Amino acid sequence: xxxxxxxxNGLKKNYKIRLGMFxxxxxxxxxxxxxxxxxEGKTFGLVGESGSGKTTTxxxxxxxxxxxxxxxxxxxxxxxxxxxxxxxxxxxxxxxxFQDPYTSLSPRMRIGRIIDxxxxxxxxxxxxxxxxxxxxxxxEMVGLPQETAKRFPNELSGxxxxxxxxxxxxxxNPRFIVLDEPVSALDVSIQAQILNLLKxxxxxxxxxxxxxxxxxxxxxxxxDRIGVLYLGRFMELGPKSQVLGExxxxxxxxxxSAAAPDESTMMAVSGEIPSPLSPPxxxxxxxxxxxxxxxCRTERPRFKEVGSNHxxxxxxxxxxxxxxxxxxxxxxxxxxxx
Amino acid sequence: MTELLKVEHLTTWLATRExxxxxVDDVSFSxxAGRTMALVGESGSGKSMTxxxxxxxxxxxxxxxxxxVLFEGEDLLxxxxxxxxxxxxxxxxxxxxxxxxxxxxxxxxxxxxxxxxYRERLSRAERQTRCIEVxxxxxxxxxxxxxxxxxxQFSGxxxxxxxxxxxxxxRPKLLIADEPTTALDVTVQLQILELLRKIQRQLGMGMxxxxxxxxxxxxxxxDVAIMYAGRIVEAGPVDKVFKAPSHPYTKGLLAAVPTIxxxxxxxxxxxxxxxxxxxxxxxxxxxxxxxxxTDQCRAEYPAWLHFDEDRRVACWRAGEEE
Numbered sequence: 001x002x003x004x005x006x007x008x009n010g011l012k013k014n015y016k017i018r019l020g021m022f023x024x025x026x027x028x029x030x031x032x033x034x035x036x037x038x039x040e041g042k043t044f045g046l047v048g049e050s051g052s053g054k055t056t057t058x059x060x061x062x063x064x065x066x067x068x069x070x071x072x073x074x075x076x077x078x079x080x081x082x083x084x085x086x087x088x089x090x091x092x093x094x095x096x097x098f099q100d101p102y103t104s105l106s107p108r109m110r111i112g113r114i115i116d117x118x119x120x121x122x123x124x125x126x127x128x129x130x131x132x133x134x135x136x137x138x139x140e141m142v143g144l145p146q147e148t149a150k151r152f153p154n155e156l157s158g159x160x161x162x163x164x165x166x167x168x169x170x171x172x173n174p175r176f177i178v179l180d181e182p183v184s185a186l187d188v189s190i191q192a193q194i195l196n197l198l199k200x201x202x203x204x205x206x207x208x209x210x211x212x213x214x215x216x217x218x219x220x221x222x223x224d225r226i227g228v229l230y231l232g233r234f235m236e237l238g239p240k241s242q243v244l245g246e247x248x249x250x251x252x253x254x255x256x257s258a259a260a261p262d263e264s265t266m267m268a269v270s271g272e273i274p275s276p277l278s279p280p281x282x283x284x285x286x287x288x289x290x291x292x293x294x295x296c297r298t299e300r301p302r303f304k305e306v307g308s309n310h311x312x313x314x315x316x317x318x319x320x321x322x323x324x325x326x327x328x329x330x331x332x333x334x335x336x337x338x
Numbered sequence: 339m340t341e342l343l344k345v346e347h348l349t350t351w352l353a354t355r356e357x358x359x360x361x362v363d364d365v366s367f368s369x370x371a372g373r374t375m376a377l378v379g380e381s382g383s384g385k386s387m388t389x390x391x392x393x394x395x396x397x398x399x400x401x402x403x404x405x406x407v408l409f410e411g412e413d414l415l416x417x418x419x420x421x422x423x424x425x426x427x428x429x430x431x432x433x434x435x436x437x438x439x440x441x442x443x444x445x446x447x448x449x450x451x452x453x454x455x456y457r458e459r460l461s462r463a464e465r466q467t468r469c470i471e472v473x474x475x476x477x478x479x480x481x482x483x484x485x486x487x488x489x490x491q492f493s494g495x496x497x498x499x500x501x502x503x504x505x506x507x508x509r510p511k512l513l514i515a516d517e518p519t520t521a522l523d524v525t526v527q528l529q530i531l532e533l534l535r536k537i538q539r540q541l542g543m544g545m546x547x548x549x550x551x552x553x554x555x556x557x558x559x560x561d562v563a564i565m566y567a568g569r570i571v572e573a574g575p576v577d578k579v580f581k582a583p584s585h586p587y588t589k590g591l592l593a594a595v596p597t598i599x600x601x602x603x604x605x606x607x608x609x610x611x612x613x614x615x616x617x618x619x620x621x622x623x624x625x626x627x628x629x630x631x632t633d634q635c636r637a638e639y640p641a642w643l644h645f646d647e648d649r650r651v652a653c654w655r656a657g658e659e660e
Contacts, residue, residue, distance in 0.1 A: 049523040157611050160611070187380035188595060189380060189590060189591060192595075192606075192607040195605060196604050196605055199604065214523065215524075216524075221596035254525060258527070259524070269525050272493050
């Protein structure tokens with residue numbers, strides 16, 4: 001049986017929010033019914049604006065928080081065991097890299113210690129000599145000089161720190177790495193270095209990645225499949241070439257034009273992402289969608305297959321396709337609702 | 339084209355515990371009325387320090403040690419604090435990266451936008467009308483109802499609109515926008531940039547847009563100056579510079595941006611890290627990271643090479659065939 005390496009099924013997360021002292025509670029649906037799979041050695045890119053539920057999804061898959069509903073299976077075994085806790089063997093093979101390398105490394109630990117901590121915790125190697133040998137090996141893998149092991153995080157630049165965070169993630173020989181905005185705190189030239197490094201490491205160790213980013217160009221550079229999140233739901237999901245090249249959801253089209261440098265394909269959208277405490281009825285995107293009509297405001301679109309393994313939640317997939325077509329023919333369109 | 343701001347050989351020093359560092363070094367550029375100039379560079383390249391030097395808002399440990407900042411022919415560096423107050427917020431506006439820090443959480447929006455009109459000694463009612471007008475101009479829906487709202491009741495994009503309203507209320511001639519959209523979501527970024535462009539065209543303002551986002555530069559700016567380690571390395575009209583970059587750093591930056599259309603396997607990149615401000619290399623500051631560097635590059639800072647009157651580059655190897 002060839003099950004994909006990561007299988008996420010019907011993942012949901014609700015938070016109870018207290019509204020002041022007498023306000024009672026409200027229900028915040030941060031993640032709503034997400035299902036996707038990641039094949040071994042591949043990258044799945046999650047893209048969305050702030051408040052779209054990207055980081056919550058990462059935390060659920062890392063087992064940092066229990067899901068309200070749904071299951072996650074990694075390497076053929078369920079993330080949570082019978083007691084609802086994350087199995088220790090899974091903790092080793094699933095490792096995170098976070099956005100901000102300034103806060104994700106302890107300022108009072110030397111780099112060597114930061115990197116070998118997971119090896120100690122999992123009892124993978126014993127003896128200082130073997131540990132320091134492994135640390136040098138890891139530093140070399142991420143392109144840092146050996147003497148880095150003796151330094152403290154504050155002596156390193158942002159890019160170097162992110163390399164340390166990657167070395168730490170690699171230390172216990174993981175098979176799956178969750179990358180939560182790994183380059184958004186870095187400068188352009190450093191960003192490219194880290195993205196290339198992540199690709200090299202993926203090839204070398206056959207790593208599986210879940211990449212989370214608000215930047216569609218970063219996601220498209222790294223990913224094999226892409227999921228577009230909005231208010232905790234997938235708007236579109238599919239292979240990279242189809243989601244970007246033949247997108248069927250207006251939101252994807254808008255993100256795409258925001259990332260494309262070409263002025264002729266610029267498309268502005270009105271408004272901002274609504275509060276997840278009071279999501280709009282019908283399609284979550286209808287308040288900002290230039291194509292929305294009465295049906296979109298009342299009936300939530302089903303997630304339907306629009307191509308091979310390419311899914312979209314929109315009533316107007318055909319209209320979006322036409323727009324894309326006329327765009328490539330005329331190379332210009334305007335979609336503002338004026 | 340009227341030359342609104344002319345910065346000549348601006349040099350700014352910062353005193354830190356580790357020593358005095360040269361945050362802005364011999365920076366010269368011009369901003370014309372009705373045009374947007376992009377100041378591009380990575381963190382620590384001196385973009386923000388350049389803007390703060392122009393505004394006379396350097397931190398306590400900072401000092402502009404040389405050069406001139408001519409605004410409509412008058413040197414801003416020679417003015418005292420009192421004189422600068424007549425210019426800041428009146429003739430020159432400044433928008434910061436994080437709108438939450440630019441707005442006072444304890445005062446209402448109407449109160450803060452209304453401050454811009456204090457100098458005109460308007461009546462309360464008149465001031466309120468003007469506030470509503472300017473808030474409508476920046477696209478705040480139902481402004482008359484939002485005057486008594488506090489900043490925390492606004493979303494990030496709306497706060498940035500309020501910050502813009504405060505700055506354009508007095509019809510400044512020059513607007514300095516320091517990373518105005520970095521803290522915002524991509525879809526909102528576009529809205530704010532469109533708004534800035536619309537207002538700029540209406541008022542014929544000159545604008546300095548500080549950014550690290552090259553897509554933004556190519557979409558919204560007319561001229562560009564690329565900064566590296568405190569100096570401008572290349573400058574000129576955006577279309578010319580982006581079409582034919584001639585400094586190796588500009589080339590590297592442009593190539594390192596991933597695009598959604600390209601199916602590249604690896605990004606071409608600039609190796610290494612920017613130098614520490616405290617240990618600036620001799621000669622060209624980019625030489626340690628540059629594949630084309632020669633002994634001359636390592637020994638001597640390159641002189642400006644002018645292609646046209648509006649296009650210049652600081653590189654010994656520029657113009658040579660690779």
